Amino acid sequence: MSKEKEKKPQARGTRARQEFVSEAEEVIEKIFQNLIVLEDGAKSREINPDTLNEIFRGAHSLKGIAGMFGLEGVSQLSHSLEDLLDRLRMGKVELSPELLEHLYQGMNTLKTLVDGIGKGQEEDKLAAEKMVARINQLLRSQSQASAASPFSSVGLDPNLFKSLTEYEEHRLAENVRKGVPLFRIHTVFPITTFDQDLTAVNQDLKKVGEIITTLPSSQPGREDEIVFDLIVGCQKGVESILAAAGDRAGVTVEPIPAGGKTEAPAPGPAPGPAPEEPKPREGEGAEESLKSVSQTVRVDISKLDRIIAIVGELVLSQAEIQRLAEHLRGQKGLEELARELFRANRLLERKVSELQQGIMEARMVPLRQLFDRLARVVRQICRQAHKEVDLEIFGADTELDKLIVEELGDPLMHIIRNSLDHGIESPEEREKAGKNPRGRITLNAFSVGSHVVVEVEDDGRGINWKRVKEKAHELKLLEPGIELSPEDATSLLFLPGFSTSTKVTSLSGRGVGLDVVKRNITRISGMIELESEAGMGTLFQITLPITLAIIRVLLVEISGRIYAIPLTSIQENLAILQNEIRTVEGKEVIPLRDKTLPLIRLERLFRLPAPAAPSENGNRLYVVVVGLAERRIGILAGNLVGQQDVVIKPLGKLAEIVPGIAGAADLGSHKTILILDVGALIEESTRASGTVGIK
Amino acid sequence: MAKNILIVEDSAAMRSMIDSILGETVGEEFLITEAQNGFEALKLLPRIQFDLILTDINMPDINGLELLTFLKSNPRYRDIPTLVITTEGKEEDRRRGLALGADEYLIKPFTPESLIASIKRLLGKTGPKG
Numbered sequence: 001m002s003k004e005k006e007k008k009p010q011a012r013g014t015r016a017r018q019e020f021v022s023e024a025e026e027v028i029e030k031i032f033q034n035l036i037v038l039e040d041g042a043k044s045r046e047i048n049p050d051t052l053n054e055i056f057r058g059a060h061s062l063k064g065i066a067g068m069f070g071l072e073g074v075s076q077l078s079h080s081l082e083d084l085l086d087r088l089r090m091g092k093v094e095l096s097p098e099l100l101e102h103l104y105q106g107m108n109t110l111k112t113l114v115d116g117i118g119k120g121q122e123e124d125k126l127a128a129e130k131m132v133a134r135i136n137q138l139l140r141s142q143s144q145a146s147a148a149s150p151f152s153s154v155g156l157d158p159n160l161f162k163s164l165t166e167y168e169e170h171r172l173a174e175n176v177r178k179g180v181p182l183f184r185i186h187t188v189f190p191i192t193t194f195d196q197d198l199t200a201v202n203q204d205l206k207k208v209g210e211i212i213t214t215l216p217s218s219q220p221g222r223e224d225e226i227v228f229d230l231i232v233g234c235q236k237g238v239e240s241i242l243a244a245a246g247d248r249a250g251v252t253v254e255p256i257p258a259g260g261k262t263e264a265p266a267p268g269p270a271p272g273p274a275p276e277e278p279k280p281r282e283g284e285g286a287e288e289s290l291k292s293v294s295q296t297v298r299v300d301i302s303k304l305d306r307i308i309a310i311v312g313e314l315v316l317s318q319a320e321i322q323r324l325a326e327h328l329r330g331q332k333g334l335e336e337l338a339r340e341l342f343r344a345n346r347l348l349e350r351k352v353s354e355l356q357q358g359i360m361e362a363r364m365v366p367l368r369q370l371f372d373r374l375a376r377v378v379r380q381i382c383r384q385a386h387k388e389v390d391l392e393i394f395g396a397d398t399e400l401d402k403l404i405v406e407e408l409g410d411p412l413m414h415i416i417r418n419s420l421d422h423g424i425e426s427p428e429e430r431e432k433a434g435k436n437p438r439g440r441i442t443l444n445a446f447s448v449g450s451h452v453v454v455e456v457e458d459d460g461r462g463i464n465w466k467r468v469k470e471k472a473h474e475l476k477l478l479e480p481g482i483e484l485s486p487e488d489a490t491s492l493l494f495l496p497g498f499s500t501s502t503k504v505t506s507l508s509g510r511g512v513g514l515d516v517v518k519r520n521i522t523r524i525s526g527m528i529e530l531e532s533e534a535g536m537g538t539l540f541q542i543t544l545p546i547t548l549a550i551i552r553v554l555l556v557e558i559s560g561r562i563y564a565i566p567l568t569s570i571q572e573n574l575a576i577l578q579n580e581i582r583t584v585e586g587k588e589v590i591p592l593r594d595k596t597l598p599l600i601r602l603e604r605l606f607r608l609p610a611p612a613a614p615s616e617n618g619n620r621l622y623v624v625v626v627g628l629a630e631r632r633i634g635i636l637a638g639n640l641v642g643q644q645d646v647v648i649k650p651l652g653k654l655a656e657i658v659p660g661i662a663g664a665a666d667l668g669s670h671k672t673i674l675i676l677d678v679g680a681l682i683e684e685s686t687r688a689s690g691t692v693g694i695k
Numbered sequence: 696m697a698k699n700i701l702i703v704e705d706s707a708a709m710r711s712m713i714d715s716i717l718g719e720t721v722g723e724e725f726l727i728t729e730a731q732n733g734f735e736a737l738k739l740l741p742r743i744q745f746d747l748i749l750t751d752i753n754m755p756d757i758n759g760l761e762l763l764t765f766l767k768s769n770p771r772y773r774d775i776p777t778l779v780i781t782t783e784g785k786e787e788d789r790r791r792g793l794a795l796g797a798d799e800y801l802i803k804p805f806t807p808e809s810l811i812a813s814i815k816r817l818l819g820k821t822g823p824k825g
Contacts, residue, residue: 019707060753064804068712163760194737195737218765
């Protein structure tokens, strides 16, 4: 027995389960995508048999693996769905809206089951059984169309029949029944490149017709070649087949006569196997094709986290070497050694940073999967609530750290649900307002420097700001006579308890649970803002860091303690004198290029002892300007210590209790520092402005 | 001598499970090559002398039946024992597989013991080359 095969049975259990979950997730995701294609096709009465068959194969494959892993619920439900899909692809039942709904619901149930298994929960067999019962009920109510095989007269080589699966046989029959002309495509390709060659031919053929079967064979004495015979159904006739596939070396096309023997080959180019085929070079081609066997590796994200933690420790070691080098430099006679150590350390620093970059890239995933999932839910809600809303998606290829993408799902869903439930008016209302009766929600993502912006925009009724203001007065959040600035009005919507006590409709449905959305976004170090114009719609803008795991921070000293501020949220640093600080409406500010910049003193917020009287620096202070665009504040610091890469350790629940702290990080030599949550600090600063306060 | 086994199966979890079942079989040494579809199998065939081929039926592009037809029509591969793995409910496809010359079949879900028993039986049929 070879060494690497010696695995402990228990280890196999967990690992195998993980493999099952990740494969099942992929299959389910693919099925959902294909269901959408199928649904669209059904609307225009053009069901692509390939799509349908791919969905069937997905369910079939799920059933197979679930059975092997002893997951009865998943296995039974996918069996039931497979059965339904099998009848559908065999033409035994019609694709009704009701059937489609069952497919969607069945897949949703499967997804929930698999998600649960992924979390290590017991399989929810009851949910599976309920769904199976519903599918069975549907099947009983559907009349079975007869599936006679009318193609016994087709002039095909009987050997070919033998290699058809039941399904392929059905597709052949369907084409014959509809009178679709059939063609036999004979290809001869070099053994080293046949997969690319055949895939290229397949792609072109699929544009004009349906590939029913692909039969490989070989000719004696021609070990370096492989022959494929394809049966293709094509309504458009021989010309389009020839146009699609005929113009290639090694490809011949011949029509298959209905009810007779194969005729002479059509007058296409290159009849018969092309004898002048260039011989592939032996070794080279073989090596290349072996490589193509597998190009991606699935890695558990916790393994990447572990590597990141190690890189974090490397960074610390490297900083320690730097410190030693500096120490050496001060020693007489050791200057040369110190210089060399510096040089060596710089190289190490560069390599560590490349390593960091590499791991970060490995953690990046495009937003597409999440966006697709949201699109699915939107369709589902629309179907159930009989709403007409188009979802437009832009920038789905924008990449973000996998963990951020995962955490982003809930808040985005919440915002979209709000838009659907309350933002977008009924078709009648929209027509009255002169709008397109079909509503529109746009999901947009793009990168800005080291951030990614995700936008959700709808063209609904927008927020009734007047009502927001009234509500603020009612709740005594606003002193009488004081006008509400747009920023304050917006931040009101995100306050806990602000809107839940308000009737949903009176606020145009906005604000429901937005505090939760905000909390979720803040947890992944993001910021959320919204713009809304009555009657025009609402735009939510979420700004996120590209990654959470490692960030570059500026270390600052405040009241003798060291805090870290993420470099990505710093705009600039200023050195000021104590007497430059002004007080406006009880708030400390400094003038900054024709504007005033509000300042925040962390020692007050965190109730630290007041800093010792500034002596060595004179009365010099530092202001770290943080924030985005117009929403900026200055954090006052006694000293700027330096920049460093740190690995963030989330504080979990604690961070919710202590506002303004995003997490902790190790600084080496057992020193832990706190990382400031800039978004929350800006929030805190606006809240302390005196106009708005929490009850 | 280690036996060369080719697994043709589009499910990675399934391949990995078969792989680990075979890996834990005491007293036998298997060299396992995995192909995730018929294409990959066709590419691997000329390069490795396989002692046994396990194939799924339902796969995209080239299905297991088509692969079997190819194997059985080629003198070079005709004598390699084949084990067809089908999923419960597709008995018709299994019947076709046997008609095409598959030596044995196994229905998913199967037990590790039945897989090993089938494989041992089929390897026993091969000539002295293994």
